Amino acid sequence: MSMHRLSGCPGCAEPLEEGDRFCGVCGYALSSPPPDPDPTPTLPVTPVTPVTGPGYAAAGPAGAALVSAPAARGVPAGDTAAHPGGAGVPAPGWGSTEEHAPTLAGDVSAQPGGDGPWGSAGPGQETPYGSEPVRHDLPGGTGTPPGGTPWGPPAAGEPYAAAPQDPAAAGEPQGPAAPGDPYAAAPQGDGGKTCVACRAGHVDTDGYCEHCGHAQPRERDHLEEELCSVAAVSDRGLRHHRNEDSFAVAATALPDGSAATVAIVCDGVSSASRPDEASAAAAGAANEALLDALPRGAHPSEAMHGAILAAAAAVSALAPQTPGAQNAPACTLVGAVVSGGVLTIGWVGDSRAYWVPDDRAALPRRLTEDDSWAAQMVAAGLMGEAEAYADVRAHAITGWLGADAYDLDPHTASFRPDHPGVVVVCTDGLWNYAESATDMAQILPADAAARPLHSAQVLVGHALDGGGHDNITVAVVPFAAEPEAVREPAAEAEPEAPVRAETEPRAEA
């Protein structure tokens, strides 16, 4: 899995190597740059090549993306929240890819199929939640988001151009090295890196500044990955000292040669030990299992079920041999597989998947049902949704992967949307700031299907603007409804319908 960051230094265009926290030439802090003192919203920058697949290596400036001036992490909440979908503050310090979307070679699936009739009904024929559908997301019976559609096609991209660069938010007077003076800052060549916190000390081999002692950004603090058919972004957030989320995205082929896309997102349980390792192990194992099963022609729903079991085994294997010695590592998992016109979701815990149709007039919906206290209360009819989610116990999860989850109950659901859309697969670090499907649809850029990476960045930026209280991870998977002709062969596999749709809350231990 190739986790990548910027391919070139935003300050001086020097190609970067994996793991670089600073530009080797100009000393530009790549992970946590200070607010740009320049009131102009964008810096003259070097084009950055979007990454189009694993195994990508830093390349020349072939791409067309512009990188905006990095936004301050400390942009006050509410400053940008007033611009739904316009929170052009992507991952902090990462520069949002602007305007000119990267051209994704071979990106077929991401093209919104302009031919398909937008289904105005629900996204799928099936009710994935069994006989008692719990649909929190229906906005008052109307298929249109409240307040109309703020994303008129002509305005597409426009809201994102004006990345809120509040000069007042520029707390730190010292900017990155001016592009014209790339040699002004920092040592180079000796492997010494300058601390991002005090900008005075060198970074020691153990990752701390030898001057002010501050921990330096770690690779997992901010990760982005983009394939032709899926993109994901993970960020530490603003209140946690490490990123305990993890994700895996992959593309593979079915036996018939058609493409299949996999996205897995996991959230480590903070109260358990080594949650970061748990989420990484789960995402990796689930991804591997799907990449093994799907090309062999396994039913996606069963492949997803198997992948969750594999992930559970991988997390359980992290637990110490002596039971009870410490809190066993644990995490949640949500995964999406797009294959042959079918969308398959699987999950354990409170990480979620949302369906947002490309036609924003159509109804978005949530595809997962949390394994959480609040969801159980609502499902059991004991509490109203508002009341349940306001409770301090709301986020206590009742299902997870880990050695101490002895009653593992993987949920899977399959859908056959008749219109194109985007699947948003995310941890609660995002959905805490856009709980309902309608909210999620509002903050998702209108061109999400065409620019999944940018959209994922925007979603992460939205959560950071809201306070970034948790780690944030989101994968954006465009789904192109297949033309009827193409769908024909798959139609025989129609019993796809509500394959294993389980929502009964688990009895909590």
Add this chain to the structure above:
Amino acid sequence: MANFAKPSAPRFSVEVYQNEFLPAGGRDVHAIVTVTSTGGATATRALGRDAAVVIMVDCSGSMEYPPDKMRGAREATAAAIDTLRDGTAFAVIAGTHVAKEVYPGRGGLATAGPDTRAQAKEALRGLGAGGGTAIGTWLRLADGLLRQSTATIRHGVLLTDGRNEHEEPAVLRATLDSCAGRFTCDARGVGTDWEVKEVTGIASALLGSADIVADPAHLAEDFTRMMENAMGKEVADVALRLWTPVGAEVRYVKQVSPSVQDLTDRRTAAGPRAGDYPTGSWGDESREYHVCVRVPGASVGQEMLAARASLVLPGPPGGPQPPLAQGLVRAVWTDDLAASTAISPQVAHYTGQAELAQAIQQGLEARKMGDVDGATAKLGRAVQLASVSGNADTARLLAKVVDVVDAVAGTVRLKAKVADADEMTLETRSTQTVRVKKT
């Protein structure tokens, strides 16, 4: 007893126990740093040419009252000489209001072997009691003798039976300051007429152990054990180096195991933002240090290195000293109250052990001043702490000074009559700690 399984040079390892989580606005970072050296003492070499030892025996007039003190001192010194490894440089000093060389004399050191051991023991027969006590003179002579040796392990053994009456306290203090870092020294008080603070002060300044040998008959046994311990030392002049970030302040550094020893004021600068605290010489052993650093505040979600604790050997002046081992003390700010309010079991335990030592010293002080209520409160608290932490040795010593009514609640009554030896033993050993109980 050579142990070929271990390399001859000792290896150090550092472990850090702490709760790194601080609440918003929290600044004090506590950590227990455990230092273990292995491979030193058991890899006994054929020759002790890396060690030099000077034995200082009190020969003041009081040593003849009762006469078994002088006899015990002679036997103990002979036992210590028998314990010397072949090749160890050694000398014996008779201490009164002046210091005299007993063996080998002429300002030199002898090399331990069958002949020199026999000669040294012969010379001990000539030891007689008479004169005063000026311990500074003994230490200065020992320092002069040890300076002639190139041995890395330089050690002294000092035995006294009385107060340092023939010397200004300031002179002794200045002598200790000048000797500190040049050699280490164990100090023993025999009988009950000596001053606990003097003996523990000498041991503390010279990074050695202090103890009471109330009965002279036990001296030989104690000297043998002390010399075995000295012979087990493999590395000298090891320093605990603390690096702290800009704006941070080291509030204290204490050795807390095997005994409480405050090192805070013994810091010497060692490069930018770093300071060295002396730990003396090491054999096969493990010691623990309580480090408290006050760091500049940072916002929730930030992580900082509060201190880097490493062990260093003195190197060539100005040259780099690669650390023998190091550990990291971290600070992570969180809004998770459960995380930030937890106390590391190790920090809690040694905080309690340090308080135990202090409660004993304050309680005995109050008792001497006739403050019954103060003494009862302090010693009661000490009984409680000793009981909770499982420090059975100290609890036993306390029970000789107070009648314990309820150890858990810390309810005690002062004993009406307490033997001097019991009180002095408690005071001398008040700093002895026990390790964290395995749960």
